Amino acid sequence: MSATRALDARDPNGDVASLFRLHAPDRRLATDGIRTRLPAGPAATLGERVATFFATPRSGPELLVGALPFDPHQDDALYQPERFSTPGTGSLPTTLGPLFAAAELPPAADYADAVARCIAVLRDAPAGEDALRKVVLARGLRVEAAAPIDPHVLAVKLGSDASVTTYVVPLPVAPGEAPAWLVGATPELLVSRRGRAVVSHPLAGSARRVGNEAEDRRRTDALLASDKDLHEHRFVVEAILDGLAPLCSQLQAPPRPSLHATATMWHLATRITGTLKTDDISSAMLAGVLHPTPAVCGTPRLPALQAIRDLEPFDRGFYAGAVGWTDASGDGDWYVAIRCARVQGHAMHLFAGAGIVADSQPALEVDETAAKFMALRNALGIDDARAA
Numbered sequence: 001m002s003a004t005r006a007l008d009a010r011d012p013n014g015d016v017a018s019l020f021r022l023h024a025p026d027r028r029l030a031t032d033g034i035r036t037r038l039p040a041g042p043a044a045t046l047g048e049r050v051a052t053f054f055a056t057p058r059s060g061p062e063l064l065v066g067a068l069p070f071d072p073h074q075d076d077a078l079y080q081p082e083r084f085s086t087p088g089t090g091s092l093p094t095t096l097g098p099l100f101a102a103a104e105l106p107p108a109a110d111y112a113d114a115v116a117r118c119i120a121v122l123r124d125a126p127a128g129e130d131a132l133r134k135v136v137l138a139r140g141l142r143v144e145a146a147a148p149i150d151p152h153v154l155a156v157k158l159g160s161d162a163s164v165t166t167y168v169v170p171l172p173v174a175p176g177e178a179p180a181w182l183v184g185a186t187p188e189l190l191v192s193r194r195g196r197a198v199v200s201h202p203l204a205g206s207a208r209r210v211g212n213e214a215e216d217r218r219r220t221d222a223l224l225a226s227d228k229d230l231h232e233h234r235f236v237v238e239a240i241l242d243g244l245a246p247l248c249s250q251l252q253a254p255p256r257p258s259l260h261a262t263a264t265m266w267h268l269a270t271r272i273t274g275t276l277k278t279d280d281i282s283s284a285m286l287a288g289v290l291h292p293t294p295a296v297c298g299t300p301r302l303p304a305l306q307a308i309r310d311l312e313p314f315d316r317g318f319y320a321g322a323v324g325w326t327d328a329s330g331d332g333d334w335y336v337a338i339r340c341a342r343v344q345g346h347a348m349h350l351f352a353g354a355g356i357v358a359d360s361q362p363a364l365e366v367d368e369t370a371a372k373f374m375a376l377r378n379a380l381g382i383d384d385a386r387a388a
């Protein structure tokens, strides 16, 4: 069965473009239809816009789902779905059809140059609180298919790694354009809120997982002992603690990170937990405050955003943004939108980034981003990881 026919078969109303899916290890959410869009805006006003939305009596699910773009000043894309749907995979085809990696954006050598320039800037940065200390630089890979790519087939394939949260989020497109989605398998929880309980599980500092016990042990021992990776990680934990502290009556994080494994990567991870001071702090507001963390942007945030604009030859769009949901009570889950691709028609753009600090090495960051492509490449059946 072709991918196109599969879409048709699951879409008697022509509404496949609006299927949303978020499958976490402990919770599954799927919706379809777009009933009302939340007026779009920047991350700083997200909490307020969501509060106004739910303060207005309306029919339909008391739920907003969607995505925040990487750049917190750009418009987000949240909406109230028509209905909850039961995610079924029975009728899906198991293959995506012939695919080929068409282009690296930028080529690996240019990415290494950008990392080297970034390291030079970080080394020259004056000492002090406001100095640039970390920048996350990403690169892309364009993949093409013979037929339109079914984002839900890709998500099902990504879901074979039980340690990640897979997602398919419909993205806004210009009138007349083919539907587009962000599809991925993220290991990173930006923030979750249930009542007053808040959890964040940031990752930063990585090693490729090779599947050989002795070699993986060597890599994880090195990762846990690496000053460079511990620094990279500490910036993220500190930014999240700084963001949450004014909103929480209590907040805790272990002093050192632990290991978090996906099928293809090892990461340094810290589980941060807290209790909100008041009931009116929604998960959307928390996501708006915390995003983008130094796991995807850098430290301090604004100079890091500027460095990314200067050094990356593409607009990230919703890659390295956040995907998730919030309900009328303020509860919700927001995940960091990494290990993903923007899927549209016959093409998809894969993205992978790595945190750069003063003692990073360009060749190792090329390899780390190549390793981060593997979750999607494995799902797509495209090998040759190290080249791109």
Ligand SMILES: C=C(O[C@H]1C=CC=C(C(=O)O)[C@@H]1O)C(=O)O
Pocket: 136, 138, 188, 203, 204, 205, 206, 267, 294, 295, 296, 320, 338, 339, 351, 352, 353, 354, 355, 372
């Ligand atoms: C920015 C990405 O990963 C982040 C999350 C985990 C580890 C990271 C790192 O070690 O650099 C990154 O901060 C990505 O996968 O595109």
